[in-house]
Amino acid sequence: MGHLFRKSYHPPGTAPGTLPEQGAGKGAAQIHLVRYSGRKVVEHEDCDLAQCLDTEGDGTLWCHLQGQPSPEQLARLGEMFSLHPLAVEDVGNHGQRPKADIFDEGVFVILNQPRWDESNLALDQVSVFLGQSFVITVHAGPGDPFAPIRRRIRNTNRNFSGLGAPYLAYAVIDMVVDQAFPILEELGSQITDLEDRVMETPERSTYEQIHLLRRDLLVLRRQFWPVRDMLGKLMRDGEDRFSEEVIPYLRDVHDHTIQIMDILESYREMSASMVDVFMSSVNHRLNEVMKVLTIIATIFIPLTFLVGVYGMNFAHPESPWSMPELHSYYGYPVIWIVMLAIAGTMLYLFRRRDWF
Structure with missing residues (x-):
């Protein structure tokens, strides 16, 4: 679970703004450039950062870095675009x-995109820089x-060409936030399946799946709770960065975040109730087993008493207190009939009282 809560730190006392050292085996991020204005769209794939400023044309520049950038790339990026x-x-x-x-240089946004890594929930950090006429995403x-x-940009969407870089930043934020809906749909299917399993076969593996589900819900809630506040800050304090035409789109993303939080809270309550149902089902099964064992033990109590009495074998030919049944010709089958009659009567009475 540690990979979901990983956080890298500099050594205490490190100057602010210090870039992290490059990890072993990590290369530079790939760069994808898009410059668009009106009906003209120019793209460059797997290029160098120098082409960001060399790309001819007006309009909006989108520089996307795919993968973890190297310290050299980050330093160069900050110098070229005057990033904080x-x-x-x-x-x-x-x-x-x-x-x-x-900042004075523009707006900086950090999000975490959820995705499935096989059957595990993973988070990918997405960084967005919004400048006067450019957007940088990592x-x-x-x-x-x-x-x-x-x-959508290639299809000359008029919002991209007309509203410029702020609309592009909104589109990136909206897409990252909306990645939660397919995740929630999958989690909803898991909840439905677990509800059936809890009622039918409350096994240890079922409880483990409930625990993993609650962990994923907690991780998503931890990521999307601050997104709601972040969007509120952009709408409130970023009016000079986002035009009046773009603010309604940000409000729409804010609504999506509220929907996500509502679904998460509902799922968390359902998962918590499943734990209670699981414990109740386990206790019910245990009670059923104990009831059957108690009935069996109760039936054998009088039978054990009878065979214990007649197992004493007190037989003396001259004593009036000896056991006459020991010399009875039909004593053995008679005692079997008596014991079976006692057991049958007890079973009938238990069944009639609906004890099993």
């Missing part, structure tokens, strides 16, 4: 809490999630 050093430092350090910082996870946005 604290924001550049946060890009290099994973495990950041979702937030929005408003996605630290595997695979590029922003291909649908580039496809």
Whole structure:
């Protein structure tokens, strides 16, 4: 579970804005450039940072870095676009809490995109810089999630060309937030399946699945709770960065975040109730087993008494207190009939009282 809560730190006393050292086996991030204005769209894949400023044309520049950038890339990026050093430092350090910082240079946003890594929930940090006429995004996870946005730009969506960089920043934030809905749909299916299993077969593996489900819900709640406050800050304090036309779109993302939080709270309550149902089912099964064992023991109590009495074998030919049944010709089958009659009568009475 530690990979969900990982957080990288500098040694105590390190100067603010210090970039992290490059980890072993990590290479530079791939760069995808898009510049669009009106109906003209220019793209460059797997290029160098120098092309960000060399790209000809007006309009909006989108520089996307896929993968974890090297310290050299981060330093160069900060110099080229005059980014605040604290924001550049946060890009290099994973495990950041979702937030929005408003600097003189522009707006800096950090989000965490949820995804499934096989059957485990994983989080990929997404960093967004919004400038006057450019947007820089950094996605630290595997695979590029922003291909649908580039496809919309190629289709000359008028919002992208008319509303500029703020609308592009909104589109990136909206897409990262909406990644939670497929995750929640899958978690909803897991909850439905676990509810059936809890009622039918409350086994240890079922309880472990409930625990994993509650952990995933906690992780998602921890990530999306600050996103709601972050969007409220952008709408409230970022009016000089986001135009009046873009603010309603941010409000729509804010509504999506509220929907996500409502679903998460409902799922958390359902998962908590499943734990109670699981414990009740386990106790019920235990009570059923104990009831059956108690009935069996109760039936054998009088039978044990009879065979104990006749197992004493007190037989004396001249004593009036000896056991006459010991010399009876039909004594053995008679005692079996008596014991079976006692057991049958007790079973009938238990069944009639609905004890089993």
